Amino acid sequence: MRRAVATRIGARTNLALLVLLAAAFLTGWLAFAFATAPSRWSLILHATSGFAIFVLLPWKSMIARRGVSRPRPGRWASVVLAVLVLASLAAGLAHSTGVLVIAGPLTAIEVHVGAALAAIPFAIWHLAARRIRMRRTDVSRRSFLKGAAVIAAAAAAYGSTEILVRAAGLPGNKRRFTGSYEAASFQPELMPVSSWMFDAIPQIEAGDWSLRVGSRRLSYGELSSFEDTVTATLDCTGGFYSTQAWEGARLDRVLGKIDGSSVRVVSSTGYERRFPLAEANRLWLATRFGGRTLDSGHGFPARLVAPARRGFWWVKWVVAVEVDDLPAWWQAPFPTQ
Numbered sequence: 001m002r003r004a005v006a007t008r009i010g011a012r013t014n015l016a017l018l019v020l021l022a023a024a025f026l027t028g029w030l031a032f033a034f035a036t037a038p039s040r041w042s043l044i045l046h047a048t049s050g051f052a053i054f055v056l057l058p059w060k061s062m063i064a065r066r067g068v069s070r071p072r073p074g075r076w077a078s079v080v081l082a083v084l085v086l087a088s089l090a091a092g093l094a095h096s097t098g099v100l101v102i103a104g105p106l107t108a109i110e111v112h113v114g115a116a117l118a119a120i121p122f123a124i125w126h127l128a129a130r131r132i133r134m135r136r137t138d139v140s141r142r143s144f145l146k147g148a149a150v151i152a153a154a155a156a157a158y159g160s161t162e163i164l165v166r167a168a169g170l171p172g173n174k175r176r177f178t179g180s181y182e183a184a185s186f187q188p189e190l191m192p193v194s195s196w197m198f199d200a201i202p203q204i205e206a207g208d209w210s211l212r213v214g215s216r217r218l219s220y221g222e223l224s225s226f227e228d229t230v231t232a233t234l235d236c237t238g239g240f241y242s243t244q245a246w247e248g249a250r251l252d253r254v255l256g257k258i259d260g261s262s263v264r265v266v267s268s269t270g271y272e273r274r275f276p277l278a279e280a281n282r283l284w285l286a287t288r289f290g291g292r293t294l295d296s297g298h299g300f301p302a303r304l305v306a307p308a309r310r311g312f313w314w315v316k317w318v319v320a321v322e323v324d325d326l327p328a329w330w331q332a333p334f335p336t337q
């Protein structure tokens, strides 16, 4: 009888973990997709699901101890899963409180997201190899109330850490609503250099470069003769943001009168992003920031400035802008290179 009860608690705990992991994944990516208020809302849900995983740890460690003591193939993979999820949780908290924002060559957020991504194959394997059998009685008012209690405890724990961060004046206090930290605003020479994934910085000579605009070509001299300015904040998914005074050409002025649905902005590395054509009057091809020429790390000869969007939209080393009839959503929601 006792064993049966423990099994039911185990199955429900595992199911709750599954829901929470999925919620953390979804809300993490949602927060990356926006640079506006939805980012904060999804991060509140995100942090609550993360803390709820913490709340369930005592129950899960009972299940895990029982599982580890059984000699079964693939135990090591469950242990790797546990290490990755705990590493992701620790790095998320290190970032949000600000106790450790940079860990060697990586930022805490990069470790956080990296560990979570690395956990995916192990999580899928875990689900397939350690199946749970749910019963109809598992879906009851009691289990619903227990679930609500776990969420309430998680929300309270999250709220308390936020209050603690403020009261103790920890660096996390200065995070933007996206969770990012300020870095070198209006100091272009100190602005961090980052890329979405693995793009190496190309060294491009201005004389060898030209911008392809449909069937036309603009030289570096022609593009840099534009003096459209915009003060905009680059909010990098690596966990920092930087506000700079950008100068260059507003994209609709480069494109001229043209029909189409979307505009594709392509980098010399092959990286690209697509935008609605109607947004072209809110996008800039910058050649300067803070009164100085862009350096290679920040996208020389020209980089896109997309004020309403997260950093991965700000294509660097732009070589082509092309208008066509494909809808702007016709692309992977996040870059794949």
Ligand code: HEM
Binding pocket: 014, 015, 017, 018, 019, 021, 053, 063, 064, 065, 066, 067, 068, 070, 074, 075, 076, 078, 079, 081, 082, 083, 085, 126, 127, 130, 131, 132
């Ligand atoms: C936070 C995510 C999770 C972590 C870190 C984790 C970790 C572990 C570990 C270390 C074990 C013991 C080793 C083993 O049996 O291979 C285990 C066992 C198990 N896990 Fe998970 N797990 C997680 C989520 C889940 C989910 C979402 C499910 C199912 C929906 C699940 C179902 C099971 C089952 C059925 C066992 C076997 C228990 C037994 O043999 O008595 N786990 N887990």
Ligand code: HEM
Binding pocket: 021, 024, 025, 028, 029, 031, 032, 043, 046, 047, 049, 050, 051, 053, 085, 088, 089, 092, 093, 095, 096, 097, 109, 112, 113, 116, 117, 119, 161, 175, 178, 179, 180
């Ligand atoms: C295993 C899956 C994940 C878990 C359990 C998890 C959990 C957490 C936790 C506990 C925090 C700290 C929240 C706080 O104290 O404010 C956090 C922060 C954060 N996570 Fe995740 N996370 C996961 C995956 C992801 C993914 C895949 C992304 C993005 C694609 C992401 C993006 C973020 C961001 C941006 C923050 C910073 C929030 C802030 O500082 O306000 N997380 N996460």
